[in-house]
């Protein structure tokens with residue numbers, strides 16, 4: 001009883017096959033018996049040789065949630081990789097028999113960034129060494145099943161290339177393995193960078209993971225990321241394939257990455273909205289709403305008419321505000337609504353809901369220095385210095401505000417939410 005994975009590789013294409021057994025099918029009734037997903041490289045640089053352990057990590061990143069008991073790799077991997085894979089306690093990883101030496105980390109000094117074109121990964125690129133190579137995953141578009149539009153992200157890749165940055169683009173359809181479509185695991189997006197790592201001699205792969213996601217403050221309480229199961233799992237598996245797992249902006253909140261994008265030269269080549277065209281964000285999605293209030297706050301401006309309109313007309317924005325408790329990334333909203341005036345009665349109610357005036361938010365502008373341990377050692381000092389220079393480090397009392405972050409549901413909160421529901 002195994003979920004079996006096969007792989008075929010060539011210079012331009014890596015094709016994985018996934019065979020489900022009966023137990024896996026029960027877990028994923030819509031998956032079917034067999035599915036494929038692939039990675040296609042455009043441009044002159046191909047995938048080259050790829051170590052079997054790295055192919056295994058990509059297989060795991062993309063199929064872990066679909067496996068019920070055992071995930072079998074139809075190719076031999078190193079014993080040390082299999083040993084490391086025991087960190088995954090829910091399922092067992094097995095592989096074809098054969099002797100494979102493990103792949104060691106290179107000291108090439110060449111680092112990669114899993115780049116999306118959004119504010120967070122652009123901020124990460126801006127504070128990483130200038131030789132950093134970005135790897136963009138172009139999502140295959142199929143039918144009308146997704147609102148995603150790659151136009152803006154592809155344009156930011158083009159702009160960065162014009163400036164002399166190396167930006168690789170790899171197309172993949174792995175999102176379609178899931179129903180509804182989406183990333184099988186949050187780090188699956190780094191599959192293209194892992195697949196290119198040997199050909200490009202990458203020492204580490206960085207992610208644009210921000211403070212809210214790493215340390216839990218987009219939710220109800222602070223967590224020490226280094227002690228989390230997420231960190232232990234993926235750090236171990238990246239180490240096992242000789243790649244550094246690096247989070248240069250893990251100590252920077254969404255407020256901080258927006259500030260970095262405003263202040264650093266390459267910052268303007270980003271766009272958060274993944275629905276609109278380049279320089280024409282949709283102004284209807286949740287991201288646009290959050291970003292537009294944040295930009296108003298950072299510019300000392302009033303709430304924009306886009307934000308007011310989105311609140312009244314966008315189902316998605318209303319759903320985020322009314323159905324989630326706490327609201328996702330609520331702290332950033334508190335920060336913005338505290339500093340951007342106006343918006344009238346509805347925004348005043350939203351200010352009350354998000355605790356404007358009763359919690360401190362100035363720590364979100366600064367860098368959380370403890371996160372330097374999450375940055376690849378080679379450039380940790382370089383990046384830390386940049387962050388200290390552009391954002392400044394949190395003071396002890398700001399750090400305390402971060403560590404004590406708590407945003408729980410309460411009767412009071414539900415009452416304000418009912419008020420808001422009547423208004424919008």
Ligand SMILES: [Zn+2]
Nearest residue numbers: 273282285288
């Ligand atoms: Zn949008």
